[in-house]
Amino acid sequence: MARVVVLGAGISGHTAALYLRKDLKRHDEVVVVSPNSEWNWIPSNIWVGVGKMDSKEVTFPLRPVYKRKGIDFRQARATVIHPEGDLKDGMGYVEIIYTDPDRYGEVEEIRYDYLINATGPKLNFEATPGLGPDGYSLSVCTVDHAAKTALELERVIDKLKQGIPQTLVIGVGHGTCTCEGAAFEYAFNVEHELRANKVRDLAEVIYITNEYELGDFGVGGMQFASKGFVTNSKIWTESLFRERNVKAIVGAHVERVEQGVLHYEQLDGTKGSIEFDFAMLLPPFKGVGLTALDRNGDDITDKLFAPNGFLKVDADYSQKSFDQWRAEDWPSTYQSPFYDNLFGVGIAFAPPHPISMPRFSPNGTPISPAPPRTGMPSGVMGRTVAETIVSRIETGDHTLAHRASMASMGAACVASAGTGLAKGTAAAMTMSPVVPDFVKYPETGGRNIKETTGEIGLGAHWTKLLLHYLFIYKAKALPGWHFIPE
Amino acid sequence: MELPDVDKAISEAPLPTKMTLKARTNVVFQVVRFGIFALRMLKMVLKGHEE
Ligand SMILES: Cc1cc2nc3c(=O)[nH]c(=O)nc-3n(C[C@H](O)[C@H](O)[C@H](O)COP(=O)(O)OP(=O)(O)OC[C@H]3O[C@@H](n4cnc5c(N)ncnc54)[C@H](O)[C@@H]3O)c2cc1C
Numbered sequence: 163m164a165r166v167v168v169l170g171a172g173i174s175g176h177t178a179a180l181y182l183r184k185d186l187k188r189h190d191e192v193v194v195v196s197p198n199s200e201w202n203w204i205p206s207n208i209w210v211g212v213g214k215m216d217s218k219e220v221t222f223p224l225r226p227v228y229k230r231k232g233i234d235f236r237q238a239r240a241t242v243i244h245p246e247g248d249l250k251d252g253m254g255y256v257e258i259i260y261t262d263p264d265r266y267g268e269v270e271e272i273r274y275d276y277l278i279n280a281t282g283p284k285l286n287f288e289a290t291p292g293l294g295p296d297g298y299s300l301s302v303c304t305v306d307h308a309a310k311t312a313l314e315l316e317r318v319i320d321k322l323k324q325g326i327p328q329t330l331v332i333g334v335g336h337g338t339c340t341c342e343g344a345a346f347e348y349a350f351n352v353e354h355e356l357r358a359n360k361v362r363d364l365a366e367v368i369y370i371t372n373e374y375e376l377g378d379f380g381v382g383g384m385q386f387a388s389k390g391f392v393t394n395s396k397i398w399t400e401s402l403f404r405e406r407n408v409k410a411i412v413g414a415h416v417e418r419v420e421q422g423v424l425h426y427e428q429l430d431g432t433k434g435s436i437e438f439d440f441a442m443l444l445p446p447f448k449g450v451g452l453t454a455l456d457r458n459g460d461d462i463t464d465k466l467f468a469p470n471g472f473l474k475v476d477a478d479y480s481q482k483s484f485d486q487w488r489a490e491d492w493p494s495t496y497q498s499p500f501y502d503n504l505f506g507v508g509i510a511f512a513p514p515h516p517i518s519m520p521r522f523s524p525n526g527t528p529i530s531p532a533p534p535r536t537g538m539p540s541g542v543m544g545r546t547v548a549e550t551i552v553s554r555i556e557t558g559d560h561t562l563a564h565r566a567s568m569a570s571m572g573a574a575c576v577a578s579a580g581t582g583l584a585k586g587t588a589a590a591m592t593m594s595p596v597v598p599d600f601v602k603y604p605e606t607g608g609r610n611i612k613e614t615t616g617e618i619g620l621g622a623h624w625t626k627l628l629l630h631y632l633f634i635y636k637a638k639a640l641p642g643w644h645f646i647p648e
Numbered sequence: 649m650e651l652p653d654v655d656k657a658i659s660e661a662p663l664p665t666k667m668t669l670k671a672r673t674n675v676v677f678q679v680v681r682f683g684i685f686a687l688r689m690l691k692m693v694l695k696g697h698e699e
Contacts, residue, residue, distance in 0.1 A: 375652055400654075400661035412654045430651040521649060538693070572692040587672065590685050592692055613692065619672035621682035625689075647693035 164190045164555045167256060167274040169240045169452075171196035171224055173204070173537050174508025175280030177544035177648060180639055183231050185552040192232075193272060197239040197261040199223055201637055202305050205537060206630050208344065210308035211442070212315060212351045214581045217305045220634075227639050237262035238270070243277065243466070245501040246457035254503065276551045279473045279506045280544060283447030286336075290445070292419035293335040299419050299441040302348055311442055315352065318440045322361035328439040330356075331424065333370035335443030337415030337529035342371055343379050343536070345444050346399075347577045352442075353406050354580025354587070362407075368436060369403070370411045370426065370443070372529050374521055376400050379575075380531035382518045384593050385607040386614045392606065395591075398616055402579065402589070411436075413521070415529045416443060431524040447509060447532065449473070466500060473506030474499060477514040484519050489569035489599040491515065496547050502560055505547045508540035517597055537633075538573040539596055541648030542566050569597040572613055576626040579618070586623030591616045 166186070168179045171194050182192045200221040209215040228235040238258040247253045253273045260268040285303050287294030294301055300314055301307040318328050332349040334342060349369045356362040377383050377395035384395040403410055413429035424443075425435045449471020453463045468474055477493040491514040498504040506512070513533045521530040546566040553562040572594030579587045592615050598608020606614075636646040664672075671677050 376654065376657070396657075397661060400658050401663065403658045404661045404663055410654045410658060413649075413651045428651055429649045431649075523649065542693075572695065574689040574692060584675075585673070592685075592688055594692060613688075615688065617681060617685070619678050619681055620675070621678035621680075621685065624678070624682050625685055628686075647690070 164275040165193060165273065166191070166276045166278070166551055167193045167195065167272055168278045168280060169195050169256065170280035170282055170508070170510065171198070171201060172280060172282045172508060172540075174282075174510070174540040174544035175278065176201060176637055177541045178278050178280060178507065178548040179233055180231065180643070181545050181548035182551060183233050184644060185548070186555060188232070190555060191234060193234040193236065194228060195236045195238050195240050195256070195258050195272070196224070197237065199225060199237050199262075201227075203630060203634050203637070204303075207302045207305055207308040208347050208351055208578055209581055210305055211302035211311045211348060212355045212581070213312040217309050221305055222634070222638060227637075231639055236260070236270070236272070240281065240452060243279075243452060243454045243504070244457075245277075245454060245466070245504055247273075248457055248459070252457065254501070274503070275555075276503045277505070278547055279452065279504070279510045280508050281450045281452065282509045284450045284471070285445045286448045287445045289338075290336045290416050290418060293416065293443060294445060297419055298421050299335060299424070299443045301444065302344070302442060303444065314440060315355065319356070319359050319361055321439070322356070322364050323359070325364065327364045327366070329366045329368065329437060330440040331368045331370055331436055331438040332442045333411075333444070334372055335416045335419065336446040337372045337527055338532050339372055339444055339446045340380050340532040340534045341444050342373055342531055343534065343575060343577055345369070345371065346379070347579065348442055349408060350402070350406065350577075350579035351581065353408055358585075366409065367407075368409045368411065370414050370416065370436070372414060372531055373518070374413050374429065374530065376403060376410055376412060378518050378531065380516075380518055380534040381593065381596065382598060383607065384591065384609060384614050384616070385611065386616050387611055388616070392611065394607070395616065398589075402618065413529055415523070415527050419443070427523055427525065427527055427529075429521055429523050429529050449510065466498065468512035470512065472512035473504075473510055475506045475511045477512065479512070479514055482515065487515055489567070489595070489597060489601065492567050492569040492597050494565035494567035495550065495563040496543055497550075497563065505550075507543040507547050509535045511535075511543070535568075536573060536575060538648060539568050539571060542571060545648055567597075568595065569599055570595050572596065576622055576629065578623065578626050581623065584620070586620060586627075587618060588622035588626050589616060589618045590622035590625055
């Protein structure tokens with residue numbers, strides 16, 4: 163009998179847990195530790211943030227799903243990993259602290275044969291003074307944030323209806339943020355709502371980003387074939403900004419946010435401020451703050467985790483310059499280099515380096531996107547690691563590993579630009595691979611031009627909506643769930 | 649570090665024609681595009697799991 167413990171029930175952890183339960187024998191245990199009792203389809207928080215979806219439409223309670231599937235769910239937060247166990251018992255264990263209202267604050271130790279860290283990001287609002295819902299800006303990162311943001315947007319629309327001009331700033335709240343795609347989506351959804359409410363002419367919509375140029379999205383942009391030409395995501399995105407009259411500030415690091423005003427520095431060293439009536443700014447991410455101790459109780463956090471708090475896996479973490487980055491630097495098994503029964507998937511694994519070129523202002527402020535780890539790759543990683551663990555438990559061979567590198571897998575990204583079954587629009591993109599391979603595809607920005615595509619339209623909105631329903635169906639583990647690919 | 653002039657880039661970006669805008673909302677055309685994109689995604693995920 164083996165016990166697999168999964169930390170985190172987001173896209174990657176929940177996917178891993180469902181596949182583990184499906185493929186392991188009944189006597190093997192699958193334990194999920196996660197602080198929230200609800201599962202959230204985060205991509206649709208954008209629609210909650212413009213008041214077009216209710217919080218209930220993007221979440222569901224996890225407990226009944228886990229009960230039905232035979233997964234042991236502990237509503238708790240993991241705090242310390244002991245990969246070597248302790249002096250009494252060499253079996254690894256993890257310390258958890260319950261957030262479950264019935265056992266709130268209780269501490270427990272769970273021994274494991276295999277541990278998957280899928281704890282996602284800590285939303286690091288503290289990195290920028292005044293950033294976030296506890297400061298002076300809004301967020302759509304959690305469903306509660308998004309619901310609050312929707313109310314603020316409603317207030318702004320009311321003001322516009324009274325003829326009072328409003329400035330709406332949407333983007334990323336720090337020079338090292340990731341998730342520019344989500345900020346872009348939210349900007350265009352808000353713009354769409356302003357139009358739908360016939361108040362667009364009095365509103366100024368400004369997109370502020372750490373990207374060097376529009377269309378970078380943290381993946382160094384994309385080239386693709388369109389109507390007989392090779393074009394790129396920069397031109398494509400700029401075209402959308404022109405069509406929808408959205409202003410942009412690029413290469414920007416938000417230094418601080420105050421009541422109704424934000425201050426930023428740009429890559430060329432200039433500083434500026436914007437007065438706003440509404441600001442939705444995504445935070446940078448870091449690891450959730452797990453620590454690790456060896457068998458003697460000595461702290462080995464710095465050995466297991468990168469300085470940003472994400473778990474080191476089978477990536478090449480040696481310091482290299484941009485021109486030395488290679489596809490092979492990226493991990494494929496997600497196994498810790500120190501313990502063969504410890505894995506990190508989704509946002510929780512430490513990337514070897516960014517994907518977009520790193521840039522600094524003359525003051526030395528880093529202003530360039532951190533690498534995104536979007537839903538599709540996160541799900542694939544969760545499944546791949548689950549398959550590795552199942553193979554190892556079944557055969558007893560601890561060298562077996564399934565592989566899925568972001569430098570060889572593709573991803574589809576559908577960025578909503580406005581909702582509505584008849585009037586919605588979205589930008590649908592596929593890219594392959596996610597991490598460019600400049601050796602394999604030197605002429606086309608490191609990507610396979612045949613599999614890197616982009617289009618804008620109502621059909622793309624339907625795709626986004628379809629993905630919403632499909633992934634919630636899959637996450638609920640309803641009949642045939644595993645036929646829906648990640 | 650120099651920054652590209654983003655206002656200029658936006659003002660010079662290609663503007664979709666009326667035909668393009670119509671095509672983006674035309675239900676029949678979009679049903680076809682939806683189907684094509686769905687197939688493209690399916691091909692990608694199936695390939696992604698091969699490794
Ligand atoms: C607003 C927004 C929109 C997005 N839109 C898209 C999109 O359109 N398409 C796309 O592909 N991607 C999108 N993304 C990215 C996508 O949400 C992430 O790629 C995905 O959620 C990553 O999955 P994950 O499992 O690594 O992390 P998460 O989904 O964040 O899950 C982490 C889990 O770990 C839990 N946890 C945290 N701390 C602990 C702890 N100490 N112990 C145990 N558990 C813990 C959390 O509660 C959570 O359940 C978006 C992200 C945002 C913020």
